[in-house]
Amino acid sequence: MKIRLNEDAAVVAKLKEGLEKKGGYCPCKLEQIEDNRCMCKEFRDQIADPDFEGYCHCMLYYKEKE
Numbered sequence: 001m002k003i004r005l006n007e008d009a010a011v012v013a014k015l016k017e018g019l020e021k022k023g024g025y026c027p028c029k030l031e032q033i034e035d036n037r038c039m040c041k042e043f044r045d046q047i048a049d050p051d052f053e054g055y056c057h058c059m060l061y062y063k064e065k066e
Contacts, residue, residue, distance in 0.1 A: 002064040028058035
């Protein structure tokens with residue numbers, strides 16, 4: 001398994017800007033709760049799933065299966 005950033009540098013820059021503005025919380029989620037702090041719980045759960053391959057909700061990270 002490998003976790004990498006989105007290959008689109010513009011997307012990564014925009015999302016990192018959003019993360020900074022929201023104090024580390026996912027810019028795509030409305031609630032500022034611990035489960036939405038980047039890497040959000042949703043993506044951590046997807047990482048734990050051996051069958052999952054794909055982007056996190058906001059498309060900042062990508063999980064590759066090996």
